[in-house]
Amino acid sequence: MRKLIALFGATFLLINLLSKAYAQADDGALAIMVPGGGTYSRPISTDSEEAQAFFDQGIRMAWGFYFPESIASYQEAARLDPDSPMPHWGIAHAAGPNPNSRYQGLPDDPQGAGLAAIRRAMELAGNGSDLERDLINATYVLYNKDAVPDDRERDFAFLAAMRELHDKYPDDADIATVFGEAYMNTTRWDYWEADGAAKPGTAEGKAALEAAMALEHDHPGANHLYIHLMEGSDQPELAMPAAQKLEGSLPISGHMVHMPGHIYLRVGEYEKAILSNERSQIVDDQFAEIWGDTNFPLIGTYPLSHKIHKPHALDFVRYANMLQGNYEDSSEAAYRNSGQGMGALRGSNKNTAHAWMMDKVFGKWDKIHASNAENKELADTPYLKGMWAYVMGSAHAAMGHIGPAEAELAIIREQISADGVNDSGVGPTPADHVLSLAMHALLGEIEQAKGNLDGAILHFGHAVEFQDNLSYTEPPDWSQSVRLYLGAALLEAGQAVEAEEVYRKDLEWNQRNGWTTFGLYQALEAQGKDQEAIIVNRQFEELWRNADVELERSRL
Incomplete structure (x- = not known):
C-alpha cells in the first residue's frame, strides 16, 4: 500500500x-x-x-x-x-x-x-x-x-x-x-x-x-x-x-x-x-x-x-486501520490528528479523545497509566475529562484495580451534568450522550472484572442502546462497537446463542471486520457448530491479515 x-x-x-x-x-x-x-x-x-x-x-x-x-x-x-x-x-x-x-x-x-x-x-x-x-x-x-x-x-x-x-x-x-x-x-x-x-x-x-x-x-x-x-x-x-x-x-x-x-x-x-x-x-x-x-x-x-480537509481524511485512516486490528497505523493517524504526533495537525476535542481511545481499544494499559498526568492536564473540557476518565477507568478495570476504576467512573458521572458539557463541539452527538455511553461501558467493564456477568451484560446492553442512538457521522463519534464487549460478556456467561445474535447484528453495520468475526467464530464454536465455525475462522484469518495484535476474545 x-x-x-x-x-x-x-x-x-x-x-x-x-x-x-x-x-x-x-x-x-x-x-x-x-x-x-x-x-x-x-x-x-x-x-x-x-x-x-x-x-x-x-x-x-x-x-x-x-x-x-x-x-x-x-x-x-x-x-x-x-x-x-x-x-x-x-x-x-x-x-x-x-x-x-x-x-x-x-x-x-x-x-x-x-x-x-x-x-x-x-x-x-x-x-x-x-x-x-x-x-x-x-x-x-x-x-x-x-x-x-x-x-x-x-x-x-x-x-x-x-x-x-x-x-x-x-x-x-x-x-x-x-x-x-x-x-x-x-x-x-x-x-x-x-x-x-x-x-x-x-x-x-x-x-x-x-x-x-x-x-x-x-x-x-x-x-x-x-x-x-x-x-x-x-x-x-x-x-x-x-x-x-x-x-x-x-x-x-x-x-x-x-x-x-x-x-x-x-x-x-x-x-x-x-x-x-x-x-x-x-x-x-x-x-x-x-x-x-x-x-x-x-x-x-x-x-x-x-x-x-485533511483531518477528516486522517480520521478515516485511523478508524479503518483500527477495524483491521492494526494498532501502529491507527494510533499514528490518531495522534497526528490530535496534535500530538509526528507531522501533527491542529487537534480538536474529538480527535484528542480518538487518540486516547486507540490505546484503550488495543489494551495499551501501561501506556495509558504512564500518560495519566499528561492527559489529565490536556483534558480541559467536561467531554475530555470524562473521556480520559473512561480510558483510565478501563485500564484500571482490565488490571483488576476496582477501586481506582470506580473513582474514574465517578468523574464521568460528574462530567455528564457539568456546566457547558455540550459546548465543546465534539461532533454531531451531544457530549453528554457520548459520556453516558462511556459511563455504561465502564460500568460493564467494572462489573465484568468483579465477576458479576449479569451486571456487565446489563450495562453493556445500555451502552449499546446509547451507541445505536448516536447522531450519524463517519467515522462515528464512538471509536469501537460496544457489541464486542456485550458479546464477550455473554460468551463468558455461557450464553453463546445470545452472543451469536449480538455479533451477527454487529456485522450488519460493521461488515467484514475482524473483531466481530472472531467473536462470531467463538460463539459458533461454543455451540458446537464446528463446520460453520471453521468457515468463519478462515474469514477472520483473512480479515486479520494486516493486524498487529492477537485476539483471545472480541475485545482487548
Whole structure:
C-alpha cells in the first residue's frame, strides 16, 4: 500500500510541475485553472471560452464541496464575462446551505455574498436561456428571507421550487442533482429509520440523484451526494458504483478522492478506505502547491476547502486501520490528528479523545497509566475529562484495580451534568450522550472484572442502546462497537446463542471486520457448530491479515 501511495504522490508531483508551466494566475485573475480538475462541463450563456472554463471548474469544485475554491472560480468567470448570469448563480449556489452545513447548524450566508450574487444573477437573467432564468429564480427562493424567515421552511420552499423545475426539465442532470440536494437539506442527515426503511421524502431524493446519474453517469455532484444519502442505509453497497466513479472524477480535489472511503468503510473494504484517504491528503498538499496564495474567498455558509480537509481524511485512516486490528497505523493517524504526533495537525476535542481511545481499544494499559498526568492536564473540557476518565477507568478495570476504576467512573458521572458539557463541539452527538455511553461501558467493564456477568451484560446492553442512538457521522463519534464487549460478556456467561445474535447484528453495520468475526467464530464454536465455525475462522484469518495484535476474545 505504501508503494501505491508513493506512486500516487509521484503522479501528482508531475501534475504540480506541469501546472507551474501554465497555471499561473494572470494579473487581476481571481482563480487559477487547476490541472487534474476533471472534465464535467455545463455549457452556459457566454461567448467567452475562458469564462466557460472557469464556470466549469467552479461547478466541479462546488459538487466536490470545496466551496472557497468554487466561489473563486465563479468570480473569475464573472470577471471574464461580466454580462453572463450563470457565474453569479454559481456563487449563490456555492455560498448557500448544503446538507453538511444544515446538519452542523451553521448560519446561512453569513456575509450576504450568496444573496448579493443571486440578485446580480437575476439582474442579468435576460442574457441567459429560459432554463437559466428558471434556475436563478428557483435559487432565489433559498435566499428570500423576507418572504420566508425560517430556514427550515425556506428549505422546503426551495425543494418545491426544484421539484417543479425537475418536472419541467427532466433531462438536466444538474437540476436533478440540485433537486436531490434540496431534499437532503430538509432532512439534514436523517434519511433512514433504524430498521433501514426510508424516511418520508428519502425515496424522492434518491430517485432524483439516480435520474441525474442515469443522464450523466460520471456526474460529480450526483455521485457525491448519492454516497452521502446511502452510506447511512442498510444497503450501502448500492452506492459502490458511485464510489468507483468518484475515484477519478476530480483527481485534484482531495475531498472527492476521499469520498469513496465513506462507502468502502461501510461495506468492509477497509484497505480501499485507507488508500483513498491517504491519497486524499497527498492531493490536498498538491492542490495547495498549485493554488498558492491565489484568491480564497471565505464568504459562504460552509467553509470546507483543501486547507482544512485533511483531518477528516486522517480520521478515516485511523478508524479503518483500527477495524483491521492494526494498532501502529491507527494510533499514528490518531495522534497526528490530535496534535500530538509526528507531522501533527491542529487537534480538536474529538480527535484528542480518538487518540486516547486507540490505546484503550488495543489494551495499551501501561501506556495509558504512564500518560495519566499528561492527559489529565490536556483534558480541559467536561467531554475530555470524562473521556480520559473512561480510558483510565478501563485500564484500571482490565488490571483488576476496582477501586481506582470506580473513582474514574465517578468523574464521568460528574462530567455528564457539568456546566457547558455540550459546548465543546465534539461532533454531531451531544457530549453528554457520548459520556453516558462511556459511563455504561465502564460500568460493564467494572462489573465484568468483579465477576458479576449479569451486571456487565446489563450495562453493556445500555451502552449499546446509547451507541445505536448516536447522531450519524463517519467515522462515528464512538471509536469501537460496544457489541464486542456485550458479546464477550455473554460468551463468558455461557450464553453463546445470545452472543451469536449480538455479533451477527454487529456485522450488519460493521461488515467484514475482524473483531466481530472472531467473536462470531467463538460463539459458533461454543455451540458446537464446528463446520460453520471453521468457515468463519478462515474469514477472520483473512480479515486479520494486516493486524498487529492477537485476539483471545472480541475485545482487548
